[in-house]
Amino acid sequence: MKVLILNEKDLRTALKDSNPIDDVEQGFKKLTLNEAVLPGIISLEIPEKKGEFHIKGAYLQGSPFVVFKSANSYYDNPVKGLPSSSGLFFAFDSDTGFIKALMFDNSFLTHVRTGISGAIGTKYLSNKDLKQVLIAGCGTQGRFQWEYLKKVRSIKKLKLWDIDPKKAEEFQNEIKAKDKIDVSVVTSLKDTVPECDCITTVTPSKKPFISLEWISKGTHINAVGADNPDKQELDERIYGIADVIIVDRKAQCVKFGETHHAIENNIIKEEEIDGEIGDVIAGKVCGRTSVDQITICDLTGVGVQDAAIAAFAIKKATEKGLGTYADIS
Numbered sequence: 001m002k003v004l005i006l007n008e009k010d011l012r013t014a015l016k017d018s019n020p021i022d023d024v025e026q027g028f029k030k031l032t033l034n035e036a037v038l039p040g041i042i043s044l045e046i047p048e049k050k051g052e053f054h055i056k057g058a059y060l061q062g063s064p065f066v067v068f069k070s071a072n073s074y075y076d077n078p079v080k081g082l083p084s085s086s087g088l089f090f091a092f093d094s095d096t097g098f099i100k101a102l103m104f105d106n107s108f109l110t111h112v113r114t115g116i117s118g119a120i121g122t123k124y125l126s127n128k129d130l131k132q133v134l135i136a137g138c139g140t141q142g143r144f145q146w147e148y149l150k151k152v153r154s155i156k157k158l159k160l161w162d163i164d165p166k167k168a169e170e171f172q173n174e175i176k177a178k179d180k181i182d183v184s185v186v187t188s189l190k191d192t193v194p195e196c197d198c199i200t201t202v203t204p205s206k207k208p209f210i211s212l213e214w215i216s217k218g219t220h221i222n223a224v225g226a227d228n229p230d231k232q233e234l235d236e237r238i239y240g241i242a243d244v245i246i247v248d249r250k251a252q253c254v255k256f257g258e259t260h261h262a263i264e265n266n267i268i269k270e271e272e273i274d275g276e277i278g279d280v281i282a283g284k285v286c287g288r289t290s291v292d293q294i295t296i297c298d299l300t301g302v303g304v305q306d307a308a309i310a311a312f313a314i315k316k317a318t319e320k321g322l323g324t325y326a327d328i329s
């Protein structure tokens with residue numbers, strides 16, 4: 001019995017010049033249509049080491065695989081010369097339960113599917129014609145957000161903010177070398193946010209840094225960074241002025257992510273969440289209905305995204321003859 005082994009380099013090659021946005025959308029849609037099996041999440045935190053493990057998985061009906069993954073973040077790793085993210089995907093044969101592929105992705109696949117979820121939030125909820133976009137958080141995930149955002153909207157002006165302006169400058173230089181876009185670093189969110197009609201927040205911040213007073217009509221916000229109960233990027237009162245509140249998974253977002261802060265602080269009730277992103281993709285919930293609406297998409301990361309991206313990566317890697325095989329007979 002052979003198991004496909006793919007490392008991060010194989011996976012980057014497998015996904016090069018491909019676009020898995022449709023596949024991840026289908027994962028969300030299957031969840032809405034009860035065509036997915038989604039177990040609970042295992043989250044393990046080691047505060048004294050600034051470390052987190054998030055174990056997720058899913059089965060998408062019709063898929064050859066049942067997928068589990070561990071995505072790990074150690075925020076002090078950069079001081080040791082290591083990336084903050086690591087991790088591993090397991091793909092099991094959905095007919096037999098035997099392991100079919102091990103993907104040592106170092107969280108690459110998690111970053112791809114998360115970048116895609118921000119793009120999906122923007123595609124379905126933002127206005128079509130965007131004047132100015134802000135990415136707040138210029139770490140690994142900020143880069144993946146940009147990579148997929150530019151596939152769903154034609155962006156004229158991009159603003160980059162990070163608590164550490166040097167990180168925003170590095171990211172700006174990378175973008176300038178690759179993309180023809182008006183990109184600049186900002187240090188004042190107060191001056192920048194009111195001019196932006198699409199905002200993606202993607203930091204591990206535990207204090208809100210986007211204020212209610214700065215949000216203009218028509219703005220869409222993808223809240224991506226807060227994926228545990230302590231993290232918070234948005235002033236929870238923004239939920240009080242939002243016309244449309246969409247989450248990736250209600251059961252998750254009411255417990256952690258941005259939405260739970262708004263519920264805990266009595267800004268909104270759980271019933272005021274308009275739906276899940278899969279509902280919007282499937283046409284069960286309409287999302288934005290006018291240009292002036294303020295929309296929020298709270299993204300905490302759902303196992304169906306992992307199942308979709310894993311199946312896509314295995315397909316592409318197999319087509320390209322990548323990886324090695326381990327005999328486990």
Ligand SMILES: NC(=O)c1ccc[n+]([C@@H]2O[C@H](COP(=O)([O-])OP(=O)(O)OC[C@H]3O[C@@H](n4cnc5c(N)ncnc54)[C@H](O)[C@@H]3O)[C@@H](O)[C@H]2O)c1
Binds near residue numbers: 073139
């Ligand atoms: N929702 C999801 O599905 C999902 C998936 C992956 C990662 N995440 C989350 O996204 C966040 C960013 O992940 P990453 O991999 O880009 O991390 P990273 O360490 O590579 O980058 C984080 C960036 O945020 C900045 N930052 C750090 N602390 C900050 C603070 N208090 N306020 C503002 N900015 C701050 C850092 O300077 C850095 O540039 C994390 O919270 C991570 O858990 C969410």
